[in-house]
Amino acid sequence: MNFKSKKKVSIIIPCYNDEDRISEAIESAINQTYSNKEIVVVDDGSTDRSREIVNSYENVNLLENERNRGANCSRNRGIENSSGYFIKFLDSDDTLSEAALEKQVKQSEEVDDKEIVFGGGEVESEGGTRTISLRGRRMGESKIEHVIDVSLGTPYPLHRRSYLEAVGGFREGIPWWQESDLHIRLALLGVEFQYRETMIVTVRDHDDDGRIKNSNWFAEDPMMKMKLVKAWEEEMREKDVMTDRIEKSLAKKLWNGGRKALRLNRRGVAERYFEYARQMHSDCVEGDSRLYEVLVQSLGPTIAEYVGSLKRKM
Incomplete structure (x- = not known):
């Protein structure tokens, strides 16, 4: 693919004590075939070498929270301090497929402005790798019912900034179901999520206690x-x-x-x-x-x- 667009994508990566994996996430963002992008890492009060590692990369913007405030706060801060028309969320231990942005920007420009495209991916765990099973909206299924049943994770959609800002971004203070909460509020606004069978992300499935997205609710x-x-x-x-x-x-x-x-x-x-x-x-x-x-x-x-x-x- 060699698709080009004037619309910038902001890749927002919240990070908390992920020194062993943050490099892979950043490099997967840097190596995207889509060039009109910016990378924003929001460090959520890490006490390991995460910030040092992020600072070693050129053209990666690092924002630092004074204390640990959670993934939702970090994502919202990334939205506020970025400028892309589109927003791609990526967790610090996950990786984007090389053409993820290029494919999703092209798909987004082929649909209505009130539609958000999302793709699939795979999960890596100690037991091996499995494919994420996602789907589009079924006949007779409402937009709201669709996002409740599909339960999209944060890295799968390519969001439009305008709608994220319209609903106030992520609801802060909830360590679980934050993706469902955001997507339900977007659906209540009239946004429809459109599935495209595209490999977007590899998600790491593990249970580190300090992981930014594994808070014990x-x-x-x-x-x-x-x-x-x-x-x-x-x-x-x-x-x-x-x-x-x-x-x-x-x-x-x-x-x-x-x-x-x-x-x-x-x-x-x-x-x-x-x-x-x-x-x-x-x-x-x-x-x-x-x-x-x-x-x-x-x-x-x-x-x-x-x-x-x-x-x-x-």
Whole structure:
């Protein structure tokens, strides 16, 4: 490809204590085939060599937070201190495919201004590499329902700055589901997310405690995810866009929150999530197999999750 555009892309990379991986992220941004770009790294109070490493690169703008404030604050600061028409978010331990920007800028210029394109990618973990399964909007599916069900991560879309600014960027103070929150608020604004089958990013899946995007939401507020869903529900009812299908999608998201709580041995918290999910919609059970759903109906979600954990270890 040799596509050129006058529209600049700002690549925004939040970083916190990622000295072992930040170089790969920066170099994947530098090596993009699309030349009209700027790279902004926002260091979120790192105590390792991250800032020193970032400073070793020419033409990379480094912003430094005085203290650790979280990925959302860092991304918002990157938006405020960049100038691109388009915004590409990249986490400090992930890498962009070489032609990601070139392909997505071209795709973005082929769609309506109120549409945001997103592509796919792969996840690398100790167990190997797997492809991310994403999809476009189905027939009869609303824009809101689509972004709830697909759950896009931050690096997959190529955002238009104007819409990020219109919704105030990322909601700060929420360490989990921040992508869903942003995309739901964009969909409520009328933005549609358009899927294009394109390899965009390689995401690293690991569980470092200090990782900027791995904050333990139970440590600060175990009911945070439930509060978010309630906020979305309230806004949708105020805008008179709530439907039975959206209620079902939100209920399934709550159910997944309960499953996460069980995996962290927080049974009491999990029960509250399950209860609220059932109140929101009768068809709320979200599992990875028919066996799980049968076990939930017959023995309850706690035993179903335990059986599922045994199955995953086999």
